[in-house]
Amino acid sequence: MAAEPTREELExxxxxxxxxxxxxxxxxxxxxxxxASAAEPAAGPPASESxxxESxxxESxxxEFHQGPPPAAGxxxxxxxxxxxxxxxxxxxxxxxxGLAEARAAxxxxxxxxxxxxxxxxxxxxxxxxxxxxxxxxxxxxxxxVMLIGEAPGRDEDIQGEPFVGVAGxxxxxxxxxxxxxxxxxxxxxxxxxxxxxxxxPEPAEVQLxxxxxxxxxELVDPRVILLLGGVSTKALLGDPRGITRVRGQWFGYRxxxxxxxxxxxxxxxxxxLLRQPAQKRLAWRDMxxxxxxxxGDFDPLGV
Ligand code: URA
Numbered sequence: 024m025a026a027e028p029t030r031e032e033l034e035x036x037x038x039x040x041x042x043x044x045x046x047x048x049x050x051x052x053x054x055x056x057x058x059a060s061a062a063e064p065a066a067g068p069p070a071s072e073s074x075x076x077e078s079x080x081x082e083s084x085x086x087e088f089h090q091g092p093p094p095a096a097g098x099x100x101x102x103x104x105x106x107x108x109x110x111x112x113x114x115x116x117x118x119x120x121x122g123l124a125e126a127r128a129a130x131x132x133x134x135x136x137x138x139x140x141x142x143x144x145x146x147x148x149x150x151x152x153x154x155x156x157x158x159x160x161x162x163x164x165x166x167x168x169v170m171l172i173g174e175a176p177g178r179d180e181d182i183q184g185e186p187f188v189g190v191a192g193x194x195x196x197x198x199x200x201x202x203x204x205x206x207x208x209x210x211x212x213x214x215x216x217x218x219x220x221x222x223x224x225p226e227p228a229e230v231q232l233x234x235x236x237x238x239x240x241x242e243l244v245d246p247r248v249i250l251l252l253g254g255v256s257t258k259a260l261l262g263d264p265r266g267i268t269r270v271r272g273q274w275f276g277y278r279x280x281x282x283x284x285x286x287x288x289x290x291x292x293x294x295x296x297l298l299r300q301p302a303q304k305r306l307a308w309r310d311m312x313x314x315x316x317x318x319x320g321d322f323d324p325l326g327v
Pocket of ligand 1: 175176177185188189191192213
């Protein structure tokens with residue numbers, strides 16, 4: 024009989040999982056999926072739809088699941104009895120160029136916001152989608168034309184399906200409220216729609232793949248002002264290679280071919296950074312006031 028794992032071995036396994044990005048337990052007890060599929064009867068009773076897809080017989084499973092190739096006729100007994108292992112149907116991975124072409128075509132085809140949300144939900148070429156639990160797109164009222172763009176969903180956003188609903192989001196909401204924005208007035212989104220595993224910094228290719236959707240998002244919302252929260256969204260949308268501490272507080276004209284005129288965009292510090300560096304809140308507060316004034320039409324930051 025195999026020896027019970029030691030506490031050190033269990034801790035090492037847990038550390039490995041956390042480093043791989045698993046930061047949530049979905050059940051109180053571990054489930055051995057291999058044993059479960061080995062116990063699957065060869066021709067069992069009709070499956071209940073309420074069972075997980077991977078444990079249902081092939082005919083009732085969605086198309087993306089398939090059974091591995093059947094053992095060759097005349098193979099050994101152990102080959103013939105090999106348990107079915109359900110694996111997602113392999114779609115050859117797209118190259119970055121192919122993924123980008125798909126993203127551009129899907130974003131361009133979206134004529135309104137609901138169509139864009141559907142296009143993002145249906146986009147499979149960004150690898151982050153495979154590890155995230157949810158697609159996170161936006162919250163707030165697009166009709167108010169006040170657009171805030173952050174980096175990527177974190178753990179809370181991945182669970183709840185809305186951007187900036189964790190502790191950084193609460194700080195952002197407080198700042199908006201103190202600057203006089205009504206609840207829900209700001210329309211909040213991110214440059215990435217899926218949580219990077221373990222909240223790691225997004226890869227440039229991941230940002231690139233989402234960018235056509237973000238650009239179309241901006242065109243469709245047609246904001247009066249844009250607030251870029253942190254370095255990732257600032258770099259992605261303004262293409263300015265300087266760090267956020269250099270460019271924060273500065274207004275830029277955000278340009279894109281689909282826009283009739285540049286949109287005033289202000290770069291500021293990310294709320295998660297402010298939680299780690301509370302002394303910097305005064306700078307972010309200054310930015311928020313400037314953002315509020317431009318939204319109100321008190322001054323034109325792009326005027327000559
Ligand atoms: N940080 C972000 O940039 N976006 C979120 O949605 C949450 C945290």
